[in-house]
Amino acid sequence: MGLRLFIKEHISFILFELCVVLFILSLYWLDGFRNINTALYSIIISVMLLFSFLAMRYFVRRNYLNKITQLPNVMEDALQKNAKTVEYIQTEQYLHELYHVYQMEVQALYANQIRQEKFLNQWIHQMKTPISVLELLLQNDEQLDKKSVQEEVDRLKRGLDMVLVNARIEKFEEDMQVEQVQLGELVKATINDNKRLFITKHVFPVIRVEEEIIVASDSKWLKFALGQFITNAVKYTFEENKKIVISAEKNNDTVQLHIKDEGIGIPKSDLSRITKPFFTGENGRKTGESTGMGLYLANEICEKLGIKLTIESEVGKGTTVTLTF
Template sequence: MKAIRLFLKDHLSFLVFQGFLVLFLLLLFWLDGFRSYDIFIYAMVMSILFTFGFLGGKFIMRRSFYAAIVQKPSRMEDALIQYAQGPEHQRIANYTRNLYKIYQDEAQSLYSSQSRQIEFMNHWVHQMKTPISVINLLVQEEEIDRQSVSEELDRLQAGLDTVLVNASLETFERDMTIEKINLQQLVQETITAHKRLLITNRIFPVLEIDETLIVATDRKWLKIVIGQFITNAVKYTFEKGKRIYLTGKLAEEGVRLSVRDEGIGIPTSDLGRITNAFFTGENGRLTGESTGMGLYIASEVCEKLGHPLTIESEMGVGTEVTLLFKNGEGGANVGATREVDRSDEDL
């Protein structure tokens, strides 16, 4: 009954039009003097029959549509119209299905994001227990080893920074400011920010970026990305005295920034998955400190900034990570090389 009422409301304007049409015919017969009452009655009856016959046939063809929309759905799938008749209702049914697909994609994205945040926080809390326990042991000693305490505090700080960066990814667009930046200066600032890590592990950066290279990007987020590359390079370079090469070159596509280390390299079986969230791989199990989020965050940031990221590696030789700035600019002396000295001051 609800479907019939809805159908009649939907066609109320049509019924009103038919009523005016009947009155118009009545006016014509009245002006003609009603010379033939039989024809008048026949015309009125046929007009009413055709009208209700048309509406009845239309309702029968579309009753599944009206029956579906008058029922209160108990789940999302119940709102999808399975058997729509007529072009308009078929278009509505397709629109509803597309809308439902968008809803599913957004719901799945929110669920994945929430699950990733929960899993990351659980993993991070478990990892932070180690430096806290070490600091507790160190402060109980008569003579506190300040160097060891500083290293553990650096681990805590790095963990906190990762949590904050991961949380900021959800509101990336609101925290992004694109500007023209001197690439050499930004990379040097990033190296300086990580100088204690480099000095402690006796890893020496080599800067090969021309001072005239300019790129359009977000300063804060790019420093986070480069810092992650440097951290990974140090973490997986077990021998002392190795180097990290940070190279900027002007290419046809734009400016290429490469960070190459002399570490242990990444196994070929892991290379295609290292940017997945929480993937640690064989190398991550060697150190026991990997969260599997560093390269994931870096790849997400690069994708949002529009900087294609490529990673190449060879076991026992090292790993090279390359960023492409498609809108980069450069000067004439691209490739000026400068090795950062091994002293604290130059780092």
Template sequence: MLRLFMKEHAAFIVFQVVLVAFIMLLYWLDGFRNVDTAIYSFVISTVLVITFLSVRFARRYQYYQRILSAPQNLEHMLQREGKSPEQVQNEIYLQKLYRLYQHEVQSLYAAQNRYLQFMNQWVHQMKTPISVMHLLLQEEKELDKNSVREEMERLKAGLDTVLMNARLDTFEQDMQIEQLKLRSLVSEVVTENKRLFISKQVYPEISIGEEHLVATDQKWMKFIIGQFLTNAVKYTFEPNKKVFIAAECSKGNTLLTIRDEGIGISSSDLPRVTKAFFTGENGRKIGESTGMGLYLAKEICTKLGHELTISSVQGEGTTVSVLFFNQDFVTQEEHDDSSKNR
């Protein structure tokens, strides 16, 4: 501790020695040859310097004791034992740095915990289609290809969700924004889910003009729309219902809406449906919800710069809307002409 103190004040001690020697030299050059006065001046200066350093060391003793001891925990740095303005400011800075570090650690811990919880749920749910296919293979009668295909689709959807969740942390590295025809994008997703529509006897109705172009990422947007359509069909229990998909443009913004005629979402669950792992009343009814679909959709929309809103009336259906900001309302002819020019 004393060694640290001396290292910190070595320049000050050297300066004091040089200053006293310079004053003695001035006395000698001025013809003042009294040795007793010189010795007296030197002793007084030395005593004053030693007194100053002693008082300073006493004031900094607890501070040195803390920084030289082995910390027992991170909260050790939050102790306030500094006396000088520099020490106090340094401790304030360390406290701010600690809060920043604590916030980042908590964010990383929450992300890791969310990922582990999601993986545990996903693995548990993927056991069901695997078990079903295993039972189908054990049956002596001819293999039901439709049942196998349905279970394979469930596995594929689960794998897609896991991959999207894993890529969410490196979203910026896996994003490619381009001008896309909204109708073609929606139609492609509907076609990929046509077996789900047919099996549930729910039918899509697309009301999107060819003139609607949106700037977005095709892969991520297909995943989002797929989540909306899957939920719309999954929570529509009555046959011969429809899922209405429409788009409109206003003031350069394009609004995509997907409305179903399902069971809807209760008013108490609606504010929390985009939270991670929240299943709510509807999720408990079907028993297969991970609570991650709308959470991922919300996160992806935020990263893409789109606005996601959800409204619902229990017993009547749910409407999910995605607002694409600052989109150009371009006619098909203009889009074809611009493509030819490129």
């Protein structure tokens, strides 16, 4: 197979060399040179030199040609270095780099698949809780507690929103639409969407965002990220009659939005890891409701929107999330 490939590769070269020899002989013939024996001797010597050159060339390239004409059984077969000429060495280097790029893409896809499967398993496990509560409420012979039903429905809705965002974030750019967003209105809408959670936890929102503060962003994605920060602030405020203060300030070319709670705070050992996927930390284990994906998705959205996210916290005093536009 290697020899056949070599001949196919050099057939044009052989024909060209033969044409050159015939051309030179025809020039001598036209100039009056008529010695046939000398002409035949020249042709034979030229052919011998040509085939000697090709034989040495084939001997140098034989291992490489045999490698590329045989299908590899394992990747290590394809990565063997058999080339000895400059051209083939460069070709091998290119193929090795191409394989490296391919491996990186495969690993990224594999990691994303594992992340999606793990998230889906945790999400399904978490969604069993509100469904079980709803089933118990329906089995109760007493009058149906609409407030309790609504709380569980809200938990299901928040879970569905999260799984939809997780599915769509890989194609974020296709779904992004930058516009002028009135920050105060967006904050109010986000709090209104979670008003039952505030009422249930007996936590009060305080909004200090001026109406004229406007930022360039995607309102839908930004609202989801804000929702994660606000719901986390409420969920991890275990004492009643506490406040969630949401304020904004404009400094030259930047706008900062602060979400400050009076909750239990985040331990320093967890603070650097809270935006990692599936990290629930000490606080997540206390509630038993965390998938470890809320802050991860919110952080991903902030990065894609060009928003700098800063989280500061002190155990027992609360947490402050700052978004810098």
